[in-house]
Amino acid sequence: MALRRGKRFARFGIGLAALIAGVSALTGCGSSDQPHHDGPNVVATSTWEAAFAEAAGATHVTVIVPPAIKHAPDYDPKPSDLAAVSQADYVLYAPFEGFATKIKDAAGSSAKVVAVNLDNSRDNVVKEVQRLGDMFGTRTAADKWLQTFGARYDQLAAQIKSAWRNGQPPKVVAQTFMGFAAQMSGAQVLGTYGPDQVTAKQVADLSAAKPELVFANEQMDTGTVLPGTTVRQLDLSNYPTSGNDLLTVYDDTATKISAALKG
Template identity: 65%
Template sequence: MALIRRNRLARIAFGAVALIAGVAVAAGCSARGEHDHHGPHVVAASSWEAAFAKAAGASEVTVIVPASIKHAPDYDPKPSDLAAVADADFVLYAQFEGFAGKIKDAAGSKAKLVEVNLDNAKDTMESEVRRLGDMFGTRTAADQWIGDFETEYGKLATDVKAAWPGGQPPKVVQQAFMGFAAQLSGAQVLGTYGPAPITPGQVADLSAKNPQYVLGNEQMSTGQVLPGSSAKQIDLTNYPVQDQDLLSIYRDAATKITAAMHG
């Protein structure tokens, strides 16, 4: 009788262990499935690279440079800022960022370093989003984002064109990184300045062209670009400031340019 009881208890214990093991395996498969569904872990040097990654379909994105930093390329990461790099699947950076070397040094053998072409010109940006989508294995999501982007971009461009003074394309001088905004607005570009500090000679030359507007870069602002000129300065953002939404850059440009043209 005692032997039967021990055998029965053994069978119960074995069944419990098997059940626990089965749950653990199922949980493990669920966790792996969830990770695969959400895509790779991406570490982005700044919110600009993060926005490209999100557009490409990545959902697990860690940003190194805090959003409060006005000019990300000048940021000097602390060792604690770089701790996430070693656990990343991909690390995104731009060559012009002064701390790019530190990111490379912090990356482990697992992480794939990817230099991102941070250019907001429509065609260049879309090409980069597709490239990242192919790397991440999220090309379907990237294509979906681009389709939605093109729809929104078309609406923004139409709204800006409707505000053209006298129905004519505005004449502008642009900061070197604001070409995307001039493209969105359909503006006639009379000249470009930057990214180096503008010289007195450039101020005189650009002012002589009689632009209606100056498309400035608020992340690299040095104050009034063409002092003494009648041109209205519109300072625009070059990368997402409070979120990781790449489309917010274009919305910001359309809103501010339209408001300036309405007077």
């Protein structure tokens, strides 16, 4: 998900001094007026990290990048973002969101900056939620969520399998960050593309494989992946589709794939 981030990071570097100056006006009254919560205060750069944090049991989570912004590295942080970081115990970010550590440093925060492996594959979700639960001291809540996640995942995988045509797994082409969707659906992946623009040769090769579906990445829109074909393209999301609830990613993905197979 590294597209277009270079220019944004450069602009952020230029405006860093202004952000540092601006945050003083927002935090100058001190922390005494800030509400006290039990458990850690977590700042997440996007709703994706926030979803992992809440799955792990964090109940006080602030998101920096508004959900309306599809590609998080495009966001230009504001002084109010620094104010949020100044009150954080943990700042969660992904490596492709390089502005996250700059936010923490600019705010002078003592928060622990934690890189989250943003991969929605089942094994990674279990690993990351357990790791964050241990870190936050909320492992009991994390384990409870993981029980719900495991049951929901199995249910949705079965739902998709029941929609397989002639009892055969769908043959798909998947954007490189849509592996979790292929895994949950039991799809046969004929090829992958991205994160860069699809070349003419890739279009020819992927089309020749004769997939039934394309699993496209909504956050990294490249238009029609296989133009000139009748292959149905599904725009799927890695980010929560409602609030910071990671389960909505799987619900929405299963709904779209099942409907496409039945249709």
